[in-house]
Amino acid sequence: MRNFWNTALRDLGKIGVAYILITVGVWLVFMIIIPQLIMFDYSLRPMLPLREIGGPKDVWTLKNYMVFFSNRLHMAIFFKTIWSSIIVTSTALAICYPIAFYLAKVARGAKVGLLMIGLIIPYWINELLRLFAWQIILADMGILNQLLIFLGIIADPINFRMGNGAVILGMTYAYILFMVFPIYNVME
Template structure:
């Protein structure tokens, strides 16, 4: 704090700290606390608020436990978010390695720019673009039919296919960048030393590159999983009749049912799930929180 004052003076320092504190407190902490309180209260008509019926209970959480459909959707959200995370990892790791160790350093910025440009378009438009691409009579089927790869058009948007494709596309870069950063910090001599000692490419990655980039991998996995599990736009735009996402249930409770209390309970269940998942991933990969924060 003293260092901050010395660098920027009292006026600017207090303004900066104050604004950050305001943002954290008013836009993150308090709304969440309010929702947390909501989740333990019943959904009541306005006249009953503060009345004898307005008491804390676990009823909203019981609602979830008593709806097998919601539980199924919950697990499917976990399952498919994990699948998307894993796919992103498999796609990103070789690319990250290529960008940081194989391709000429002069070319890397160009490749990064090409990867980033799609991110400048809003998520809703990108999802909709995929909706068009994947449509039954859309360009992808037309192309594959034209190339005689397939003989009958494929229903890309059935089941969770569309959602999975959309989520991978939307969040793959959140996996790429942390892994890229991690691999970039690896001394290339380490890779060469392993090779020189007779190591095959696979073993070099398994014993040297992956252990070194574990914090980046963990960080990417956590990020992508969180974004997937919490995504609303992609699952609702690229949905099929039987691809419900858990966030859509929360949305339903809140905006269609106007029952913020049950919605809040569901939202906190999702939050708990995410924290649990992150803890498990960190445990499995044996990384600490400070490594991820780096």
């Protein structure tokens, strides 16, 4: 760790290091810590009409948490969310680790650049358009169903869009880039 700071000070100087630390600190405080504290504050307050906010009824309470933990539906949704995040993370890791390994250890020269561009270019398109493209691919008469029917694997179209599989697929696709590059950076 000491070597890191010595290198940073040598390359950037004290002002450069201070600038980076201040920038990261401001970003961390205003974009992560303060919004999280505001959300926590909201979670401790009752849901009131706008005219009553700041009045005598606007007090901190654990009632929202008691309702959340005592409601079976809320708990089911909470655990389904945790389970989905585990599946998405595991799937993305299973896809991204081999790609990052190939980029860091096997591919050389221009091939690395071309593969990186191939990973980045789809993310230049708005996320809504990419998810809409997945809807077209997974539609009842979409590309995937037509391919499976053509190959004789299925006789009738399958409704891929209605279910957890499509959600997992879309979320995994959305986060692939955010996993490939950190793993690649660590391996290189």
